[in-house]
Amino acid sequence: MDNQFAGKTILIGIANYVGLPERFQENLEFLGFKVIVLKHDTSRVPIPLKDSIIHIYKKFILNDKTHKQSTRNKIKETIQLDFLERINEKIDYALFTRPDLFSIEVIKKVNQLSGKSIAYQWDGIDRYPTVKKYFNLFDKFFVFDINDTNKNPNLIFTTNFYFDDLISTKHSIEKKSVFFVGSAMKDRFKTLNDIALKLKQLHLIPNFFIYNYGKKKIDKNKNYNFSLLIEPLSFKSSIIEIQKSDFLLDLHNPAHNGLSFRTFESLGYKKKLITNNSLVKDYDFYNPNNIFIFQGNDFSGIEDFMKSPYELYNDNIYKKYSFTNWIDNILK
Incomplete structure (x- = not known):
């Protein structure tokens, strides 16, 4: 195995679904990275009544569906910012999947700590339109839907992949x-x-x-x-x-x-x-x-x-x- 990543530190903010953060962490460590996991809070915290009214107005009058997600991110950001404040080492890379699940302030703080920040939106842009506010926050922004590259000149197409640290020929078929x-x-x-x-x-x-x-x-x-x-x-x-x-x-x-x-x-x-x-x-x-x-x-x-x-x-x-x-x- 190529040891090019040995000694490098990467911070990951991965959508906390079906053990994906752990899967990324394990494969990255397999490649020699030191991994810092910025936890994504999956709880659907209630938003204030005022923001609920604003969300309804924006959604049905302005066709803007981003307010609820942005408000939830803001509520959750305190714990994440406190975690980031305690990091006192060099971070070579930061990688976010579904960056819209984190507040913009959290992303900006990570950018201050890391040498290079990367985003990968593995859901369609129009499906989660809040992410449009994040396009210019990263050194590179990747999407898996090639049609989404037409929506912003800074978006880069890439495919999904398979995790290659768990390949085994020992399983009975x-x-x-x-x-x-x-x-x-x-x-x-x-x-x-x-x-x-x-x-x-x-x-x-x-x-x-x-x-x-x-x-x-x-x-x-x-x-x-x-x-x-x-x-x-x-x-x-x-x-x-x-x-x-x-x-x-x-x-x-x-x-x-x-x-x-x-x-x-x-x-x-x-x-x-x-x-x-x-x-x-x-x-x-x-x-x-x-x-x-x-x-x-x-x-x-x-x-x-x-x-x-x-x-x-x-x-x-x-x-x-x-x-x-x-x-x-x-x-x-």
């Missing part, structure tokens, strides 16, 4: 198993249930897991062909489950114009991918023997796809989409 994990979204229950039924008809084993993050209404009398999780599966646990599976399922989120982590995990962990995201055809690793694209309920050709062996890529492809290469590129 459950033959014909198809793994999926995701949060509950509008219409996803029906879509996932229909896909599971289709895969069962093809003698595949759908190992599908849904975390009901938003406490969406569920028909408790219905027998779903997937498991409902009370607590989310951590990112690390899902990586382990992926490596035990034969196939991966990826469902495209129409709010985005990019490829999910699942796509790159199928590449890095050498799994065949079943997806409805046709954008994958535009990438240099697209191979119809390894990636099956379906539309709606049309799975024509999947039988041949199942029978054909996984085709290895050139080592340069695996390296290109690894976390090691990703972090190297964005910190340059």
Whole structure:
């Protein structure tokens, strides 16, 4: 392993969801970084009545949906600023994903402490418009939706990646198993249930897991062909489950114009991918023997796809989409 990062210190502000901060920290430490974690408070603190009224006015009259998130960030910033004040060492880099989850004052304080600050918005800009106020606060600002680069000349396109510190060949593979994990979204229950039924008809084993993050209404009398999780599966646990599976399922989120982590995990962990995201055809690793694209309920050709062996890529492809290469590129 290249030791170029040994002795470097990086501060990370990562969206606190399904163990992602820990996943970043572990892979960064694997590469030799000293990691400082700026904790992201996930609690939905109530905002004052005055700000609630301002939010409603801005949202429905001015079409500005940023006030509530900005107010919450301001309420939470005291603890984070106190944490930053106690740092008395050199920080080489700072990396934020979803920087809009932190207040602007917190970002500015981090910039004072770090040699270079980087942001990566792995959700669409229009989905979380508060982030538009953060574009000029960083040395580099990356987005994963290539269409977002048209919204500001300083935005740089990059892809997601796969974490490359957990690759193992020791896991026993459950033959014909198809793994999926995701949060509950509008219409996803029906879509996932229909896909599971289709895969069962093809003698595949759908190992599908849904975390009901938003406490969406569920028909408790219905027998779903997937498991409902009370607590989310951590990112690390899902990586382990992926490596035990034969196939991966990826469902495209129409709010985005990019490829999910699942796509790159199928590449890095050498799994065949079943997806409805046709954008994958535009990438240099697209191979119809390894990636099956379906539309709606049309799975024509999947039988041949199942029978054909996984085709290895050139080592340069695996390296290109690894976390090691990703972090190297964005910190340059």
